[in-house]
Amino acid sequence: MFPEANKGYSYEDCKATADWLLAQTDVRPTVGIVCGSGLGGLADMLKDQVAFNYKDIPNFPQSTVHGHAGRLVFGTLKGRPCVCMQGRFHLYEGYPIHKITLPIRIFKLIGVETVMLTNAAGGLNQDFKVGDIMIIKDHLNMPGFAGINPLSGPNDERFGVRFPCMSDAYDRELQQMAMDVGQELGYGDFLKEGIYCVLGGPSFETIAESRMLHKLGVDAVGMSTVPEAIIARHCGMRVFALSLITNHAVMDYDSEEKANHEEVLQTGKQRAEQLERLVSTMVTKIEHNNNYV
């Protein structure tokens, strides 16, 4: 009934990868973090690290993008057991969507309860500045409009239901926590919230595309995160996501600005410290069983 290409990984495949990882480390993470472009420094915050190169993990794809190291790092963050993807996978790398999101199901099977996704994105909201951190409150899944959804194909109820709700994709308590922590840390001036739109990439947006997305109410545009959020919600994990606004999406034919990956990585470096502090402080406040203390 379903074409072979749409089948993805079976529950047993995912379990085999999860069991392989659990046999190599005593760390039992309840928080899983995904580092966006240029944001891999988040993984370096973990203490007592046990790290695996993606090429050594059964079933894992390889990172092909500059700024994505390709390591899965286990460790503790201020005493809390965490796992961190230092590098993620994107549709434009040529991977089928099921492969991109495989690590999120592995997170679930090793005991992760809360997923924290980070990305680099182009700002469409005219009030946003380069260097702003946007807490994602909702998304537009553009590839999904064309049927490219990580849940397409047969559904395995051991992960979740056939038709998962997405109106609560981004946990409101965690959004509030991020705002509170950001205020406490003095980040009020550059902490924003908004709607993220995923496109397939790798080409950046034309002016017409950026204008269209802006009219649709999109605040930031990127090439990731949404498939991961869908898979995480499908299997019942809480999701928090943020975008670092690394560049302005060009919306004016007179503009000299040109989006480029070097600028994206450079902005990541400039905001790395604050982003790391925001995420690590949040982790210390996320208690086992997803309570916010």
Ligand SMILES: O=P(O)(O)O[C@@H]1C[C@H](O)[C@@H](CO)O1
């Ligand atoms: O992995 P993220 O979404 O942070 O990466 C963004 C999108 C492209 O991969 C790249 C463009 O510079 O950054």
Ligand SMILES: Nc1nc2[nH]cnc2c(=O)[nH]1
């Ligand atoms: N699609 C898209 N992805 C990005 N990642 C970082 N900046 C951008 C951008 O301007 N557009």
